[in-house]
Each structure stands twice: as C-alpha cells, then as structure tokens.
Amino acid sequence: MQFTQIRNATITIDFGGKKFLIDPMLSAKGAFPGFPGTVNSEQANPTVELPIPVSDIIAVDAVILTHAHPDHWDDAAKRLLPKDMPLLVQHEQDAQEVRAAGFIDVRVLQAVTEFAGITLLKTAGTHGSGKVLEDFGALLGEVCGIVFRHPQEQTLYLAGDTVWNQQVADAIQTHHPDVVILNSGDARIAGYDPIIMGKDDVLAVYQAAPAAVIIASHMEAVNHATLTRTALREFAEVHGMMDRLRIPQDGESYRF
Template sequence: MNIQQIRNATLVLNYAGRKLLVDPFLADKGAYPPFPNAARQDQNNPLDSLPVPIPEIIDHLDAVIVTHLHLDHWDDAAKEALPKDIKLFVQNEEDAKEVQKDGFKNVEVLQEDTVFEGIQLTKTKGEHGRGEIVNLMGQVSGVVFKHQDEKTLYVAGDTVWYDGVQEAIDAHKPEVIVVNAGANQFLEGGSIVMDKEDVYEVHQAAPDATIIAVHMESANHWGLSKEELKSFVTEKGFSSQVFVPADGESYTL
C-alpha cells in the first residue's frame, strides 16, 4: 500500500490496486471562517494550501470514503470537484441522505462486511471527544481495510482513545494505523480527537504496528503540533513506529 497525507484527515490510499480518497477537505487556504469557540480566531480554515492540485488528487480515483460529514472531512470544494457518479462510502443512512442531496448517485453505507473491488472494508466505532461533548459532535466512524496482498490498515477517524479503539485493534490486528492526532479542541470540553497520550495508548495496544499521525495543524482548533508529537514519541522510545507526515508526504508500507 501507499498512503499519501494530503492535509488534515485527507488521505490518498493506493491499496490492492485501487485508489481511494478518504475525508476530502479540498478548499483553498483560508476559504472558511475559523471554527468558533476555539483558539486562533484570526485564522481562517484550512490553515495551509493543498500540497498537490485537486485534479491530481482525484485523477483515476476508484472510490471515496467519508467517515463523517464535518466540514474538515467533507467540504464544498470536494462536493464540487468530485464526479457525481463516483463510488462514495459513508457511515450511516443519515449521512447517505445528505450526500445524495449534494447530487452523488453511487452512495453506499459501510457495514462490517462491505467488499469493494476485492477489498474488505469494515466500519469501526469512534467517540469524537469525552463526556458531554460527544453528543454535540455527533456520530463518527473509522474503517479497517483488508486484502490478501496487503497489510491490514486501520484508519481510526475522528476519535479519542477509548475501549472502542482497543476493540478494533484486538479484533483486526492492524499492521498500519492512521490516527487523527491533532488534539483538536474547543475552549471547553477537552480534546475531540487523539492527543499525544492517546497515541501512546495506541502504540501500547499495537506495539508492532506502524502509526501514522495526521489531522494536525490544519484547522484553527488544533492543540498538538507535529513537532511536539515527534518529541513526545522520541522521549517515550517509540519514534521508530510513528510517522508524522508533512502535507503531501507519502509512505509505501
């Protein structure tokens, strides 16, 4: 497999001969206002430009996976750029209806036994924060990818560390795990995705897995920098297992 970090949670996966796009956040730098009730109210989103042009991202694309419909995972620029007949996977019927309203005609709800072009796709659970904020943030999901010719990949999505992530690791034994690790947060309620301690929990649960940390420094409500995470994993002694990619960087695993 090849995994390219585009920006935020946006990934281009080349997996078992298919090109898949995850959580497209494709707008020009500064196209949207800052998320409210959070840091950096003077900075519009996205905070950085795309590292590659949209036509290159969507060229020869086989399918799109949208883990949930928050703006920084599914934005107007993506809706405009993607062909309306593209195969598009979502987490539930509610999201499917919303995406169909945007004109997409080939929408499927991920299950625990979805198969696409020989690739097994398993929807996993997530919790978008802890405590009361979980209900405000709404339902989210992750995805496990399996194919006989590839390593098992777990894209955890917008979740903190909790028992549902442990269960997914125990059930699927992923060799590669992508975590959204920007410690994004509002002024109250704590992190709504993984922070550095959560990344350490993932490593302890899957000590032999390669961890790729994304969803960092791309929107105004980020709380953990790439450099801070790199320093932390070095101090904890597992830096050889963790990649913290720059936008546009890719890994063949």
C-alpha cells in the first residue's frame, strides 16, 4: 500500500491495486470562514494551500467520506470531482447530501463492503466525548472509520474523526491492523475537550497496537486544530514513540 498525506484529513491510499481519495477538502487557502464557536475561528479555512495539483489528487478509482463535514467534503470537492466517480459514504443521510451535489454512483458502506476485490469494514467512532457531545452532539454528528483488507496487503485501519475510546480499542483488538491512520490535530470547540485525537490519544493507540505503524493525519490545516506536528513529535520523542509513529508533511508519502 501507499499512503499520501494531502492536507488535513484529505489523503490518498493505494491499496490492492486501487487508489482511494479520503475526505476531500480541495478548496484554495482561505476559501471559507473559520468554524463558528471553535478556537481561532477568526482564521479562514483551509489555513494552507494544497501541496499538489488538484488534477493529480482526484485521479483515483473511488472516494470515501468518513462523514460530510466541510473540512472533509467541501464545495470545491463537490465541484471538481467527476460526477460519475464512485463515492462510498457512512450512511443514507450522507448519501442523500452527496447525491444532491450531482453524484450518480453513491454507495452506502455496510458493515462489510467489497470494492474491486478489496474488503472495507466500517468501524465506529465518536466525534468527541463528555460535555462537548452533550452540548454539540447534533452538530458533530455521526462518523465512521474504515478497515481495509486485501490478500496481498497488510491490514490498514483509518480511524476517522474520533477520540480515543472503547470503540477504537475494540477495532484494534478485532482487526489487528498493521498500519493505523489517526486524525490527530486536537481540534476544539472553544472551552471544550477535543473533538478528535490529541497527543494523549495517539499515545493510547500506540500502546494498544504494539505491532502497528501509526500515522498522524488531520494536522495544521484548519482553524480549530491545536496540536502542531512539532509538538506531537516532541511529545513522541519523550514517550519513545518515534520508532512506529509517522508525522507526515503535506504531500509526503509512505509505502508499506
């Protein structure tokens, strides 16, 4: 497999002979406002430019949306992606939104979905915990992760926009992934705990999956992301994690 960090949660995965685009946010830097009520909301999104041309990013076999928040599925993606591109989404609600944007091959992920000989297993996640879910659960909505399996590939687990919790622990224990992708930017609504993973969550996954390579994605590209790559690297060095932790720059790729 090959993993490429594009920007934010937008990545590409070459797996089992097919190429997937995950959670495309394809807008130019500063194209839409910061998210109201979040930290640094005065800063426009995205906060950085794309590292490679859009034409290269969208040259894929399928798109997977873990959920339809605008930092994972923006107006630019709706405009730029071919309307006959296969789009795999977590549930019918997201499917309706994608179809409304003009896409004609929209598929709802089941517990187990086959795509061109690749097995996709949908996993659970939660976009925050505690008080933030009590106050903003409807806004944060449902999210999913995906486990990728193929006879000629190592097992890949994309956790999605979740914090460390029993759902993630169960996915690791059930699927024994060789590679784990974590959305690790410690994004925050002002005054609340994180709505995606931060450095302590990354450490928890590192400890729970002692044979896996961990990739930290969803960093330094939207206004409410508070954990920098430098801070995560410093934390990881203190905790002895750099043997299996990868913190890619935008545009960087890894092969496994």
